[in-house]
Amino acid sequence: MLSDQELLRYSRQVLLAQVDIDGQLRLKQSKALVVGVGGLGSPVALYLAAAGVGELHLADFDTVDLTNLQRQIIHDTDSVGMGKVDSAIRRLQAINPEIKLVAHRLALDEDSLAAVVSAVDVVLDCSDNFTTREAVNAACVAAARPLVSGAAIRLEGQLSVFDTRRDTSPCYHCLYGHGSEAELTCSEAGVIGPLVGLVGSLQALEALKLLAEFGEPLVGRLLLIDALTTRMRELRVKRDSACAVCAQRHG
Template identity: 40%
Template sequence: MALTDSQIERYSRHIILKEVGGKGQQKLLASRVLIIGAGGLGAPVALYLAAAGIGTIGIADADNVDLSNLQRQVIHFTPDIGKPKVDSAREKIQAINPDVQVRCYHEWINAANIMGIIGEYDFVVDATDNFAAKFLINDACILAGKPYSHGGILQFVGQTITVLPGESTCYRCIFPTPPPKDAIPTCSQAGVIGVLPGVIGSIQATEAIKFLLGKGELLAGRLLMYDALKMKFRDVAINRNPNCPLCGEHPTITEARDELDLLTVCDLEQ
C-alpha cells in the first residue's frame, strides 16, 4: 500500500534517511510491537513507537494511573489519575498518530496468558518493574523465538539488552535464577530519578525500530548500563551461557512459569 500524502509529510524525516526510506517506513507501518508495562519505561517506548508509525502497538498493564506515577510516566497526565494505564496510554498514542492501531491488555501478564499474547507481535519490549515479570518475559520470548528488549531501572542506574532467541545472550544466560528475596529492593529503596526511564525506554524503542527495519547493530550480546549520577554509559559483552537453564545445551526450563515469590515490588502489592 502506498503512503498517503499526509503520511509522506508525517514521516518525511524518516523517509529521507538512507536506512529507512519509504520502504522502511512501510515496514514500520506493517509492524506489531508489544509493550509489557505502561509505566516509566513503557511511556517513552509507547510515545516514540507511536510517533514512528509502528502500525500495531499492544500495551499490557493491569494498573491504574496513580499520582505518584506522574513524576516519570510521561504518557499519563494529571487528569488520567484513576484511569487504567492502558486506556490512558491508548488515548495519547492515538492523539499522536492515528495511523497506529492500539490493542490494550488490561491484565497482568502471567504464565497462562503470555504465550498467546506475544504470538501476535514481531517484537516485545519488557517495560516492567519486577523480577517475576522480567524472568517470565525472557522465558516466554526465548521459548516462542520472539526477539525482545529487556530494560530495567532503579534509583539512578539503568540497564538494557536486546535478546535474539537462539542467537544472542538471554536474561537467564546472565542471571540463571532470580535474586534471593532479601536482595530485591524494598519499597523504601525503590526510588527512581524521573528522567531515567526516558533514557532507557528511548533506547529500547530505538532497538525495536532497528530490529523492524533490519538496520544497524543491535544491542545483542552486550548489556548496556547507564549511571545517571556519574553520567556514564558502559557496555559489557556477554556471551551466551552453555549452562543457561533456558537457552543452554541442556535446558531445564521448557515452559513459561510464574515466579510467584518474587512479586514484592511496591506497585504489585497494591
C-alpha cells in the same frame, strides 16, 4: 503502500538512508508488545507510536497514581485513577490515529503471554519486577521473538537486546538467572525521572532497528548507565550453554 499523509508524517525518518520507504513500510507492517506502561513504557509507547509501528499491544493491569506522574510521562493529572492502558491509549491515539492499539488490561499469565508474544514481532519489557521479566523472557525464547529489556532504579539504568534467533545471543535468564538487586521497585528505592526516559527511549530505538532492519542491535551487549556521573559502560554478555531457558532451543 504508504499514503501521502503517512509520507508526510514520517518524512524525517524516511529521509534517513538506513530507513527509507522500505523501512517505514516494515514499521507499518510490524507489531510490538509493550509490557508495562509506566516509567519505561511511557517513552517506548510514545516513540513507537510516533514512528509508525503499525500495531502496538499495551499490557498493564495497574492504575495511574499521583506518584507515577514524576516519570511516567504518557499519563497526566487527569489520568489519576484511570487504568494505565486506557490512559496510554488516549494519548497515543491523539499522537497517531493511523496505528492500531491493542489493550491487555489484565496480568498476562503463562498461556496468554505465550499467545500475545507469538502474535507480535518484538517485545519490550518495561516491567518492574523479576518474576514478570523471567516470564516474558521464557515466552520470547519459546516463540523466537526478540526481547528489548530495560531497567532503571535509583540513578542506574541497564539495557540489552536478547534475540535467541541468533545462535550466539544470550537470553535474559543467561544474565539474571539468579535474580538481582533490580527486584527492588521504584516505590521502594526511588528513581530519577529522566533516567527512565533515557532507558525507555533507547529501548524504542533498539526496537525500531529490529523492526525496520537497520543498524546493530544491542545483542550480546549490556549497556550500563550511571546517571549520577553521566557515564555509560558496555559489557559483553555470552550465552550460557547450560541455561535452563534457552539451552534446549540452541541444541
